[in-house]
Amino acid sequence: MTQAFASEESGALSREEAAAAAAACSREFRADPHPVYATLRETAPVCPMSPPHGVETYLITRYDDGRAALADPRLSKDMYGAIDAYHRIFGDSSIALDDNMLFSDPPKHTRLRRIVGSTFTPKRVESLRTRIQEITDGLLDQCPTSGPFNLLPEFCFPLPLQVICELLGVPENERKQAQEWSATVAQTGFGPEARKALEIAEGNLREYLVDLCARKRKAPDSGLLSALVTAKDQEGALTDSELVSTAWVLLFAGHKTTAYQIGNTVYHLLSRPEQKRLALRDDASLAAAIEEVFRFESSVENSTFRWAKEDIVIRDQLIPKGALVQISITGANRDPEVFADPNELDVQRPNAQAAHLAFGYGPHYCAGAPLARLEIQLALGTLFRRHPHMALAVAPEDARWMTVPFPAFRGLAELPVVLDPS
Template sequence: MTTTEEAVAAAERCTPEYRRDPHAVYARLREEAPVCPMRPPHGNETYLITRYEDARAALSDPRLSKDMYGAMDAYRRIFGDSSLALDDNMLNADPPKHTRLRRLVNSAFTPRRVESLRPRVEGIVEQLLDSCPAREPFDLLPAYAFPLPIVVICELLGVPPRERSRMQRLSTTVAQTGFDPESKRAQQKAEEDLHAFFTEIVAAKRTRPGDDLLSALIEVRDTDGDGGLTETELVSTAFLLMFAGHKTTAYLIGNAVHHLLSQPAQLRAVRDDPELIGPAIEELLRYDGSVESATFRYATEDVEYAGTRIPKGALVQIALSSANRDPLRFENPDAFDVTREGNAHLGFGHGSHYCLGAPLARLETELALTRLFDRFPRIALADPAAGPRWMEVPFPAFRGLAELPVVLDPAG
């Protein structure tokens, strides 16, 4: 990457080279254009924030709104009208609405409540590993990394087992479509189907409630007219918990396995000292976490960051992957070091929108990694020379692998 202009162009268009390794682009932007005006494919005026201190401040800046209805024209150009019914949730809200919605689901994701799930998550991990071939190359993502968080979040919500594969298929379409007309039509159809999917589940649970989070939210909706949820918020919240509750963790598990296998000294350090698994997960979140960019905000007034004026109405993208490699905040930031101390990364965001499911994501990743490497200490990449193949998506929300071929127990 030789010029700032080339770096901006690569980030705007999400070129294949950029998707494979965005960190070289981010390094130049942090140095020369830390708050960078962009014209991405959706056409909305957008500013990209890449330095750690600016990113951290922006994530909790009340002038940068998350209320999608305040930027409806921009929202429609990016996502279309089909997303509206699914996006009426805490992710796209400011206080007091955000505070109300988050309060209703917060109790399900407290550290104590999540820790009580450990035996069940361990059981799911073991079942998935039992089903994986030991001596043959296979893709770890669909066999292990994705099913684990899907089963966990579906059990929390109360999604019937027979419906889970359909839910995963639809959510994948929503996440991976582009800006061309055919992709947008596929995305719109998937969003409409997901809305119908959760509407049907809500109706079924009203008739026959269970011991699950969705049944509890329905009860609040039906009995608390002032502090509960609207019907649209209820369906949208179910979608948000499902979507955010499995995509981010699945890609994090995949990224983690790839980097640990690619850097054996780091894996050896964790295996020699199991107490390092916690710091290792935090380092993985910093070094190559699954959320590359925070969901968009928009400026409700003119604001200034790093000497750059962001005009009222402009969209703001906060590059978490860039902030987490900022040399002004982290020593030797491009090194993967599981013994790193003082790791105040932004992998789960910051401020009032800090990831609600962070405790659950940490638990799932911890158990997925420890049991995988304990049961299969000789696990190896199926073709190390081939290098990783990263997702090539048009909108850099997720950072994840397209595939992860491994052999659990290679002969000899």
């Protein structure tokens, strides 16, 4: 079993602290990880861990510490600077897809973020509203109404995937294959077979994106990828590697987290009829409810990796130079020092949107947050308007969550529902 790498004998962690750290890496706690994060907040808020990937990592679980760490320039996102750790976790093949703003520091991050921001504008996002509504309606038209089915593959995942593919300009007949490769890259597995599958999928994705960029160069369209190709060719603003890697991160980040968040929100509202009733009073109430579920059960459980460029002390815990760091978004968003009754879902909570860390904080705040919010609001509003009596097809406590240990994502393995129980 994975465990805290600072042992009781070393004096760094007590037996209880080490047990909590080990639990945070186990499969058993996936059904409800929140008690473990609560223990870590109290006993080891900056906890040295040995996750399944085998690279020692410090996990931050308190809100104030996590928020500060997300914006701390001493914690680098440039994984090339921690190259040995990077290779041990992801392998050499991942580098070709990670030359993007997610894994970079200023000034490179500033440049890449500006380029994406100049093409991924609020105006462009808002212009998608009608098309997102059409996709939403089309998917729901195909969902069965006479019996239980799994909402995740029929609705939650295809909606944001179709939206980001249309935004980028990925041809419709190529989306299924791109999604399958992306799903393989996203899996959290560290054994030989998983690493081999990862290497193959990453190679296929890179070849596909190189070819797609070349096609956009020959026949540009109104999509975001064509805009990025133009920025590279006319302004020299992107290298070949950055262009392909930016296309990848937009494709991947643009659908997976949103898909799981739609599922999480449906599940929690269906599990709490009174909260559902309050959420569906009007559009503003639904928007507030969506933000509360971002706080309560974010699809992003842990931040992407950072590494310490120098020795850093957080809450008396030394994080040595070169060490990896992750922030527990799930742990921070249920910190009782910030949120009253944090383990209660309260769709009328006054400060959920302003305070939650589901989209991160600081320079790496999620650039796609406006698109995610628009997609989720249209998805949930349409789903509950068309099927106001929708119900879970299993008892809430029997819902199955992903069982991957110490993951980046928090989401359901399946979401059985009945759209029209009558």
